[in-house]
Amino acid sequence: MIDMKSAKIIGMGHYVPDNVVTNQQLEPLMDTNDAWIQERTGIKERRHIVPGGEDTTSTMATKASQMAIEKAGIQVDDIDFIVFATLSPDYYFPGPGVMLQQQLGFKKEIGALDIRNQCSGFVYGLSVADQFIKTGMYKTVLVVGSEVHSGGLDFTTRGRGVSVIFGDGAGAAILQVTEEKGKGILSTHLHSEGQHAEELALIGPATTDWVPNYIERNDAEDIRYYPYMNGNFVFKHAVVRFQQVIQEALEQNGYQADDIDMLIPHQANLRISQFIQKQMNLTDERVFNNIQKYGNTTAASIPLALSEALEEGKVKAGDLVCLAAFGSGFTWASALIRW
Template identity: 65%
Template sequence: MKTSVIKGIGHYVPERIVTNAELEKYMNTTNEWIVERTGINERRFFNPEVDTVANMSAKASRMAIERAGLSVQDIDFIVFATITPDYFFPGSGVLLQRELGLENIGALDLRNACSGFIYGLSVADQFIKTGMYKTVLVVGAEIQSSTLELNDRGRNVSVIFGDGAGAVVLQASEEKGKGILSTHLHSDGRFAEELYVKDPGSSRKPEERLTTEIIEGPSIRAHMNGNMVFKHAVQRFQEVIHEALEANKMTKEQIDLLVPHQANLRISKYLQEQLHLSDDRVYNNIMRYGNTTAASIPIAMSEAWAEGKMSEGKVVCLAAFGSGFTWASALIKM
């Protein structure tokens, strides 16, 4: 059976840097409060005149394809993870296909929020293993700043999120013991409403689907039960990482680099402590970008790759937890 190897990784973040000090102008918060609770110092917000989810993804994809030593025309299929598509429909996969100048290849969209990129890797890995596709582009991208309430009502959510895109090129290989060793996907819909955006939902009477009250109210904004999310995240992160290790008969000592979803620096630090990993074996960039949901892991991977932390032979573990609740992991031998 073929394996899926990572040939190239890329990312793009908008130019506009929004510091904690800037957020102090809009809401009752402080730099110290934000850093203490999230670890975030700054994040990127998109420029409506320049950035779209599709073209940010195209920039990240071109970087990944170039780093892979391939051409755009080598891409056979696109898997696109986002919860903030440019349009209600169609999905962003076809928009990326158009941006890249590709014709007729398939494009699949996933809406698994913070776990979306790992879900996407798993889907792409199965396509490659079965021989259906040889070279698959997996993308995670979000523009979340346009939905944030920069006021006291939205403070607890708005200080966390940012915009950006990341992409990975997966390609079939005959080399054993290399590439994606395994992926592990889970969900628990009992907690769906603990982290969600309710409106505009389709399960409404036509006259109630998008009213003035909805537009002006909190239901079109992200609702997050922070304590509940944190409690479940620290548990599920650990479980799914150990699941990946056990599936491959490996130990935590064999992890060269853990790249967790950048949800909260406190969660990453807790994981690091529980797994007894040194600072150089955990990659965090939430300080600079905030939580970019489906984009967070590929952005972090791209930076880690550029810094030489994902060189050939390294064992890399990816792990995510988020809305759904969903959680996932992937173990990769570079």
């Protein structure tokens, strides 16, 4: 019989580019304004990398990871495995996990796993790391979410429904085996519904339509290389799936919504978070949002928010913390943690 271990988060880190892009800065680029953006999304500003600068998906992940390593009080070579979640890798291949491994300066040749679950990516990654630790395969795992959206958005009126939402950033967590009973990750819950895959997607170029085809067509109206989102459809599904997956985590562990000390939802849209908060009857003090400052950073949003919540003293030892995400795929996931 396998001696199942427990996994707990021992350090968090985050990084965002210095370049702040306010709603007002988007007004000359498209038919929009600060009031319109805030009313629909809650976002006031976001961070974008500077094209040609030092920030990339992997370098931002490296900086977030270095902060997490420092907070955890460990050395780089204490880490046994890397799980890297992103939809915006530096290259088509190889994946950014190996680049992070190189940039952190590992002396040992540990494995690096890249996963593609978009907005649910960090929670999926957390679940993977949790299973590795519980079975005893690894003792210390680095889980990262990092995204660069800004270079692939349509900054015209045509694309404003997507381009005003997304930002760049990274977040990282160090998970380690623990002997403390009842502490750490209590459970994770992962779901998908592929029939709605193209309601929130970037269709091409892809293996079904390679880049030379785009060049040959030279069609200015072909905008499949920009992200597409059926906003109302996604919103309606998100509010349902968020509640379901949070409730699933609570029920499996014998808790109710009132027991949650801190809910950290994926920062997709402040209106989604507020709807979930109201439905679950949670006070403002028990829900953490930072989308107002950073926009939607996809796989980075939950670790970025959790890292900030810890820095601000809003998550404390003994707290019951719930992480929940919904996004492209559709995929959705939750994790319940006793801090």
